[in-house]
Amino acid sequence: MILTLGFDPGSFARLEPLRQRYFPPSRNFIPVHITLFQQLDPVLLNRIVGDIAFVCDTTPPLPFTARGILDFGGGAAVDLDMPGADPLHDALRRRWRGTLTASDDRRRRWHVTLQNKADRGTALATQAALRAGLVPWDGLADRLILWHYRGGPWERIATFPLTGGPL
Numbered sequence: 001m002i003l004t005l006g007f008d009p010g011s012f013a014r015l016e017p018l019r020q021r022y023f024p025p026s027r028n029f030i031p032v033h034i035t036l037f038q039q040l041d042p043v044l045l046n047r048i049v050g051d052i053a054f055v056c057d058t059t060p061p062l063p064f065t066a067r068g069i070l071d072f073g074g075g076a077a078v079d080l081d082m083p084g085a086d087p088l089h090d091a092l093r094r095r096w097r098g099t100l101t102a103s104d105d106r107r108r109r110w111h112v113t114l115q116n117k118a119d120r121g122t123a124l125a126t127q128a129a130l131r132a133g134l135v136p137w138d139g140l141a142d143r144l145i146l147w148h149y150r151g152g153p154w155e156r157i158a159t160f161p162l163t164g165g166p167l
Contacts, residue, residue, distance in 0.1 A: 001040040001048065001157065002147045003092075004033035005062070005085070011139030014066075015078065015112055022076065022115035022126050029154045034080070034112055034141060036089055037096075037104045042148065044099060049158060051095045052144055058164040059088050061142040064110070069130045075115040076127045078134070082110040082141065088162075 007015065015032040040048055064082035086107070093105055115126050146157040 001037075001042050001045070002035065002149055002154070003037040003040060003048075003052070004030070004035055004145045004147065005141040006031075006033060006143040006145050006159070008061070008140040008142050011066070011137070014137065014139075015114070018078075018114045018130070019112075022118075022130075023113070024115075024117055027117060029152065030147065030156075032112060032114075033145065034082075034085075034110060036092070036108070036144070037100070039101045039104055040096070040146075041099055044096075045157075048096070049146065051092060052146060052158075052160050055088060055091050055095075056144055056160040056162050056164065059091075059162045060084075060164060061140040061162045062088065063138060063140055065136060065138050066112075066134070067136050069127050069134060070109075070111055071127055072113070072116065072123070074118050074120065074123050075113060076123060076130055077111040077113045077115075078130075080110040080112065085110050085141065 019032040062082055062084040064080045066078050067081050068079040070077040070079045089108060142162055144160045148155040148157055
């Protein structure tokens with residue numbers, strides 16, 4: 001299972017068209033998002049859902065600033081300054097200690113992937129185009145979304161609004 005952060009309507013309206021334009025269509029299974037965890041064990045579904053619900057009830061929407069474009073080698077991403085995401089991520093990591101893969105049990109650099117698996121020339125051209133058009137803005141990550149990955153299509157399990165106070 002995969003856990004992502006979703007966006008306020010204004011940020012979604014800015015980012016989703018870019019993802020549709022630049023992300024490989026054969027791999028673009030869900031709307032624009034921020035990935036929190038990539039390999040959650042589906043055997044633990046009930047525990048995971050309960051933990052997510054608890055953390056969302058105690059976490060407000062997370063402000064961020066979209067501040068630049070990251071070079072991902074074979075792609076491009078919007079770099080986010082989102083300090084409130086670290087406590088949220090850490091709280092879930094603590095709850096799931098011992099069940100996470102090494103790649104999920106580490107700190108993140110918060111970003112939104114707009115292009116992936118592109119050849120280097122295409123990635124550089126995309127990064128240049130994105131940098132030329134990017135005007136930094138402030139937005140909110142306002143929900144967690146839990147997905148089943150089905151080897152292609154993703155199936156939404158549940159959406160959890162961030163509705164609480166600080167952790």
